[in-house]
Amino acid sequence: MVNSNLFPSIEATGGESSTESRRKKPRISETEAEIEARRINEESLKRWKTNRVQQIYASKLVEALRRVRQRSTNEPDKVVSVAAREIRETADRVLAASAKGTTRWSRAILASRVRAKLKKHKKAAKKSAGNCKSRKAAATETNRIKLPAVDRKLKFLGRLVPGCRKVSVPNLLDEATDYIAALEMQVRAMEALAELLTAAAPRTTLTGP
Amino acid sequence: MLEGLVSQESLSLNSMDMSVLERLKWVQQQQQQLQQVVSQSSNNSPELLHQILQFHGSNNDELLQGSFSQFQMIGSGFGPNYNMGYGPQHEAMDGCISRTSSCQMEPVDTMEVLLKNGTKEDRPISLKNKRKQEVKTREEENTEKKIKVEADTESSMKGKSNMRNREASSETSKETLKGVSEIPKLDYIHVRARRGQATDRHSLAERARREKISKKMKYLQDIVPGCNKVTGKAGMLDEIINYVQCLQRQVEFLSMKLAVLNPDLELAVEDVSVKQFQAYFTNVVGSSKHSIMVDVPLFPLDHQGSLDLSAINPNQTTSIEAPSASWESQSQSLYNTSSLGFQY
Numbered sequence: 001m002v003n004s005n006l007f008p009s010i011e012a013t014g015g016e017s018s019t020e021s022r023r024k025k026p027r028i029s030e031t032e033a034e035i036e037a038r039r040i041n042e043e044s045l046k047r048w049k050t051n052r053v054q055q056i057y058a059s060k061l062v063e064a065l066r067r068v069r070q071r072s073t074n075e076p077d078k079v080v081s082v083a084a085r086e087i088r089e090t091a092d093r094v095l096a097a098s099a100k101g102t103t104r105w106s107r108a109i110l111a112s113r114v115r116a117k118l119k120k121h122k123k124a125a126k127k128s129a130g131n132c133k134s135r136k137a138a139a140t141e142t143n144r145i146k147l148p149a150v151d152r153k154l155k156f157l158g159r160l161v162p163g164c165r166k167v168s169v170p171n172l173l174d175e176a177t178d179y180i181a182a183l184e185m186q187v188r189a190m191e192a193l194a195e196l197l198t199a200a201a202p203r204t205t206l207t208g209p
Numbered sequence: 210m211l212e213g214l215v216s217q218e219s220l221s222l223n224s225m226d227m228s229v230l231e232r233l234k235w236v237q238q239q240q241q242q243l244q245q246v247v248s249q250s251s252n253n254s255p256e257l258l259h260q261i262l263q264f265h266g267s268n269n270d271e272l273l274q275g276s277f278s279q280f281q282m283i284g285s286g287f288g289p290n291y292n293m294g295y296g297p298q299h300e301a302m303d304g305c306i307s308r309t310s311s312c313q314m315e316p317v318d319t320m321e322v323l324l325k326n327g328t329k330e331d332r333p334i335s336l337k338n339k340r341k342q343e344v345k346t347r348e349e350e351n352t353e354k355k356i357k358v359e360a361d362t363e364s365s366m367k368g369k370s371n372m373r374n375r376e377a378s379s380e381t382s383k384e385t386l387k388g389v390s391e392i393p394k395l396d397y398i399h400v401r402a403r404r405g406q407a408t409d410r411h412s413l414a415e416r417a418r419r420e421k422i423s424k425k426m427k428y429l430q431d432i433v434p435g436c437n438k439v440t441g442k443a444g445m446l447d448e449i450i451n452y453v454q455c456l457q458r459q460v461e462f463l464s465m466k467l468a469v470l471n472p473d474l475e476l477a478v479e480d481v482s483v484k485q486f487q488a489y490f491t492n493v494v495g496s497s498k499h500s501i502m503v504d505v506p507l508f509p510l511d512h513q514g515s516l517d518l519s520a521i522n523p524n525q526t527t528s529i530e531a532p533s534a535s536w537e538s539q540s541q542s543l544y545n546t547s548s549l550g551f552q553y
Contacts, residue, residue: 045428045432065467065471068471069471069472080465080468080469081465083468083471084461084464084465084467084468085464086468087464087465087467087468087471088460088461088464091460091464092460149443150442150443150446153443153446153447153450154446156450157446157449157450157453160450160453160454160457161453169422170418170421170422170425173422173425173426173428173429174425176429176449176453177425177428177429177432179453180429180432180433180449180452180453180456181432183453183456183457183460184456186460187456187459187460187463190460190463190464190467191463193467194463194466194467194470197467197470198470
């Protein structure tokens, strides 16, 4: 069964690798594990592109937004920025939930909410946290050897992707790939939702005073 | 009779280099000498002659494989190179042959080799026809790490002491070996060492790691628009970081937009259905430029905002080939409008 699954994918995607290996000097030959890994990667990227996934995400997002709306009706005086932040966090959480826990960044997003709530309760421990930060800052100041450009950028990328600061380089690249695909889907879904709302809503609410 | 065969060989070898021809002729001469020796010595001449004639009449590749096998006597894991003989690799092979021809061979060794080669003969013929499948099946059998192979073969090669110039020949053959060997007894993945590159354990491990990373960068390159134009890891990483930041900014902006529209969410509850979403998704082509441009006129335009938009709009419509640059300008302009428009 494995063979039958492998061969069509090899002909489709491995065809280019075989021609490449013949054109150039012989490279490291592909093993079954690598072919599998490539297929898995492509499949995992495609899972964010299907319409079905988008629909699921959109419907979940609508539900979540409605819940947020209900919760925030208790406090009517909210600045748009705060509301926007809430909505963004909701959207991220829904996105992470639809990732079904296979990726590191999704787990980090889902865990961050719990961590934020814990931090609220632990305000007494602020002093120790402050000391830690100052110690870290001092250490980096003294050990300031400028890393090569590529490493600096990799670190920066690790900070952008949630939960991937101390992750190895190949894993970081994997996470970044999945995260980018997920973000693209999120943007598409939110755009569609916004368009839907602007089309459905009466125009008078937009043209303000 | 042998001269006739030799001429046959020379005709078939017209496409190859002179070094190969010389090499083959030398091999044939060796075989002639051997044949004479053999016919004098034993009564098994018909068998040997048969083998030698088979050896003659066989294809170029097998001859060369035979000559290679002379150097690969070394032991358990090695056999003739079955992957030699792909068309475009002939040049590489010629180089190999010229290198191996520098090693000297005793007639005794050749005799041993020929005898051994005779037994292995049917394998080259059968394998040549199913090379690809062989490679695939072999690859499927090999499941362990690449590095172990090289270490093991190194140790096995260094442990033997059969032939003259063993170390020199082993090094050259190792470097010139492009191949995956026979179906090994152990489950190892064989690495194709590049010509002239080090084959020690550390550099192999590093090379494997680098290949992994570059492969993943290629995936990212496919997904991030505008990454094809930049070469080198640093540039690509720049583009990737830029793209991720853009996407995150877009999400923030859209969430702000939805925050404004949220009161309408309850009003539009009945309209929100799966089918409508589907319609919107198909309309929204991969890039979000068009949809954002549609929304822009709906925003309350202040004087400053409108000027910005009118300046940037034509640029957005025309610039399709510079997505990375337009992401920036687009999102900045939209932030301008949002900050101006939402000040209630």
